[in-house]
Amino acid sequence: MSAFLELSGLHKVFPDGTEAVRGIDLACGEGEFLVLLGPSGCGKTTTLRMIAGLETPTAGTIRMSEGDITQRPPQARDIGFVFQFYALYPHLSVFDNVAFPLQSSGCDAEEVRRRVCDMVERLGLQELTGRRPSTLSGGDQQRVALARALVRQPRLWLMDEPLETLDGDRRLQMLEMIRAQQLDLGITTIYVTHDQEEAMSLADRVVVMEEGRIRQAGTPAGIYDEPESLFVAHFIGSPGMNFVSGESEAGGWLQANGGVRPPLPARAPASQALTLGVRPEHVRPDPQGPLPGTVVLDELLGTHRNVHLDTPAGRIIMRRPPAETYRSGASMSLAFDKGQIFRTDTGERVR
Numbered sequence: 001m002s003a004f005l006e007l008s009g010l011h012k013v014f015p016d017g018t019e020a021v022r023g024i025d026l027a028c029g030e031g032e033f034l035v036l037l038g039p040s041g042c043g044k045t046t047t048l049r050m051i052a053g054l055e056t057p058t059a060g061t062i063r064m065s066e067g068d069i070t071q072r073p074p075q076a077r078d079i080g081f082v083f084q085f086y087a088l089y090p091h092l093s094v095f096d097n098v099a100f101p102l103q104s105s106g107c108d109a110e111e112v113r114r115r116v117c118d119m120v121e122r123l124g125l126q127e128l129t130g131r132r133p134s135t136l137s138g139g140d141q142q143r144v145a146l147a148r149a150l151v152r153q154p155r156l157w158l159m160d161e162p163l164e165t166l167d168g169d170r171r172l173q174m175l176e177m178i179r180a181q182q183l184d185l186g187i188t189t190i191y192v193t194h195d196q197e198e199a200m201s202l203a204d205r206v207v208v209m210e211e212g213r214i215r216q217a218g219t220p221a222g223i224y225d226e227p228e229s230l231f232v233a234h235f236i237g238s239p240g241m242n243f244v245s246g247e248s249e250a251g252g253w254l255q256a257n258g259g260v261r262p263p264l265p266a267r268a269p270a271s272q273a274l275t276l277g278v279r280p281e282h283v284r285p286d287p288q289g290p291l292p293g294t295v296v297l298d299e300l301l302g303t304h305r306n307v308h309l310d311t312p313a314g315r316i317i318m319r320r321p322p323a324e325t326y327r328s329g330a331s332m333s334l335a336f337d338k339g340q341i342f343r344t345d346t347g348e349r350v351r
């Protein structure tokens with residue numbers, strides 16, 4: 001896939017000294033749906049705003065297919081920027097709200113009519129075109145706002161937490177709609193969120209950020225299965241990976257807290273401070289298991305249950321089928337089916 005947008009060495013230091021972005025290198029392919037994911041304050045919005053031209057990078061370059069656009073003003077970048085879907089013009093009809101971006105960019109009336117009709121049909125708004133926003137339900141207003149954001153069909157869409165104010169079915173509906181339209185129109189999209197479920201369900205590639213840097217970029221399955229650091233291992237997954245820290249022993253054991261010795265994957269180096277990371281679905285009860293635990297909470301979540309246990313190596317959460325039950329206070333031994341190993345000092349994964 002050809003690189004359509006390329007960020008190289010991107011930095012942003014605000015006048016008050018805040019280092020919001022500390023060296024981002026990222027290439028986004030044509031038609032790709034990229035999600036920037038990370039905790040609040042990690043620099044997602046600032047990165048997006050630099051791509052849009054709303055912030056000037058302190059260092060680094062932004063290139064699109066035609067070359068360096070770092071210094072180009074926002075209106076000359078052909079980028080659609082969507083942050084919240086709610087800002088509709090109250091005095092305009094649905095049709096005129098959707099038509100507005102086209103009219104302001106100088107499209108002729110016939111072209112405007114054709115494109116607005118196409119977009120309202122895509123989003124199922126045909127019956128509402130004559131109505132004012134105040135007469136619509138919240139969900140319909142969101143769809144109108146989405147239609148207005150999509151109608152111009154720019155080369156690149158930038159979306160900053162567009163669904164933050166929605167929940168439940170409405171959020172899912174909008175997620176589906178955004179992805180379907182993006183795939184259908186093939187528009188390269190960079191989407192910012194701190195919600196990992198949103199990221200995992202939308203993205204071709206997820207870019208996990210922390211403190212102004214990219215910690216890992218990869219497919220949703222790739223970053224879930226092969227996190228490169230303790231940070232990503234814990235941030236991705238709900239709940240994140242369990243960790244057991246200790247000293248690795250020859251023969252493939254981890255000498256951990258409380259004298260417990262879970263086996264380590266074969267590639268573990270001996271005599272090092274290592275952390276074993278295990279996903280909740282890879283923990284199971286086993287009378288011969290190396291880790292004793294006491295149930296503190298049995299959390300039934302419909303399709304599965306998360307069983308929280310206290311162990312000498314710390315808190316462990318295991319995912320089990322809903323039909324099983326676990327009594328608080330019950331003791332059992334645990335075994336791990338699969339794990340990742342990380343260096344405890346740097347948090348990086350051991351290959």
Ligand code: ATP
Pocket residue numbers: 014015016018019020038039040041042043044045046047194
């Ligand atoms: P959130 O999800 O909370 O929006 P974010 O990952 O998008 O977070 P940014 O909004 O990019 O993070 O902010 C990164 C850092 O830069 C934060 O510490 C923030 O307080 C700071 N910051 C953002 N804008 C400015 C500004 N104009 N002046 C000074 N500091 C800023």
